[in-house]
Amino acid sequence: MSETVAPDEDLLRRLTPVVLRILVRRGADFASAEDAVQEALLEAWRAWPASAPQDPKGWLVTVAWRKFLDATRAESARRKREEVVHAAPPAGRAAEADDSLWLYFLCAHPSLTPSSAVALTLRAVGGLTTRQIAEAYLVPESTMAQRISRAKRTVADVRLGETGSVTTVLRTLYLVFNEGYAGDVDLASEALRLTRGLAAAVRHPEVDGLLALMLLHLARRPARFGRDGRLVPLTEQDRSLWDTRAIAEGVAILQAALARDELGEYQAQAAIAALHADAPAASETDWVQIVEWYDELVRLTDSPVARLNRAVAVGEADGARAGLAALAELDESLPRHAAVAAHLTEKDGDRAGAARLYALAADRATSIPERDHLIRRAARLGAGG
Known part of the structure; x- marks a missing residue:
């Protein structure tokens, strides 16, 4: 000892x-x-x-x-x-790699709900305790324990050939990543760690694409909030705070994945993030190329969220009216639709209309920092500032 x-x-x-x-x-x-x-x-x-x-x-x-x-x-x-x-x-080492890979796929079994797959992945693959997972998701420990128990019963008799697909595994890891930070567990960093493990165990361009996407997003995290806790939009961030090492690693991984010519949604998202990271200032962002990548992403996924973000990019590349035209094709009940409409309306010069839309977006916000940011935008325009 x-x-x-x-x-x-x-x-x-x-x-x-x-x-x-x-x-x-x-x-x-x-x-x-x-x-x-x-x-x-x-x-x-x-x-x-x-x-x-x-x-x-x-x-x-x-x-x-x-x-x-x-x-x-x-x-x-x-x-x-x-x-x-x-x-x-x-x-041995090869068996251990196979073990981890088997668990990734088991925890992403298609019979599990997304929330159950996430919880089981964090516990079985990530090694987190039930308490840590519960705190991260802001639910009682007993609730999370029941969720994990149900998930384990669901996959109790599953064999390797019956496990989930790479697509399902990646979706699960992406869900973990998007939860960000809560409690004493940084889920974004945990998702990055798990995705690194998956990338080490299996060669797949979309695994690398997701890894690159996570690195590029996390590289910007130090600049996302001001010292007073306020949310700082991408265009207003202090880019000297971005993690250049993580950006370089993410870009290198992405380039290697794209070279395999098997484009997928995570590679497309990572390409968009890389273009943002490559701009020394917001004014130097290559919005035309970003629109092209959003076109690819929409083609791959037909995702309403991708279409919404594309409308923002079109507004930057071709002007506010073009962005509003693209936005008009989308359902107004989409999350952040009002916030995008407010941004494009302000860009088009309609300050009063933008103020009303910012206030509406604040009412629909899903996080306190986002709500406060939108309220400040509405107040600034309403006051004529």
């Missing part, structure tokens, strides 16, 4: 999917294995500060397997599972 140290939370998170899949390979069903791994993690938090193991993975596997066996009531079932242990292959 080594000297006394506190548990390494990042290490525990990385080992969670590895240990879980080892238990499943040994014959444990997924739900029971996941429970046993969580108990082993709790045991690690209790025991490691006093006596940290030299082989953390081996320690977790041993404790989790013992927890699983202790929870297995029938002696015959226990003997059967223990027989499987001797036939199980060793857990």
Whole structure:
């Protein structure tokens, strides 16, 4: 045993999917294995500060397997599972990569709701506790525990060939990323970590596209809020605060993905983010090329949100009237429709109309920072400022 140290939370998170899949390979069903791994993690938090193991993975596997066996009531079932242990292959690096990949796809099973897939991914692959996930999603821990339990029951008998698709896995990771930050878990950074793991395990241009998109968005995060907590729009951000290293990495990953000539929605979104990142100032943004990428994104997804963002880009590239014409083709009930209409109306010179639309958009805002920002816009125009 080594000297006394506190548990390494990042290490525990990385080992969670590895240990879980080892238990499943040994014959444990997924739900029971996941429970046993969580108990082993709790045991690690209790025991490691006093006596940290030299082989953390081996320690977790041993404790989790013992927890699983202790929870297995029938002696015959226990003997059967223990027989499987001797036939199980060793857990080398390739097996560990396969284990993590299997879990990604299992947690994105098509029979799960998006919220359940996200919760199960964060717990089984991300190694987060139920409490951490509940706090991040601002729901009671008991509610999140029930959601995770239902998800585990749903996938209890799923085999590798029946798991979800890459598309579903990416959608799940993107949902995690878009939750941003809440509680003591930075979900955007957690989604980036998980996507890096997926990219290391599977070669797929859309996996790389999503990884690039996350890097490019997170690179701008230091400038998104002022010191007073106010939301700062992209065009007004201090670009010297952007993380140039993350931008360079994201652009390099994107270029390699695009070179494979298998364009997908995440690569298209990343290309748009890269064009924003490439502009030294908002006035130097290549809006014409951004409109072209939005055209590709609409072709790929036919997403109303993509069409809404395209209207903004058209307004910048071809003038406010062109943007308003593009916006007129969309359903006014779309989230942020009123905010886009307000921006384009202000750009067109109708200050009174823009003020009314900003006020309407504030009423429909889904976050406090966004609402406050829209209220300030409405007040500025209403006051003639």
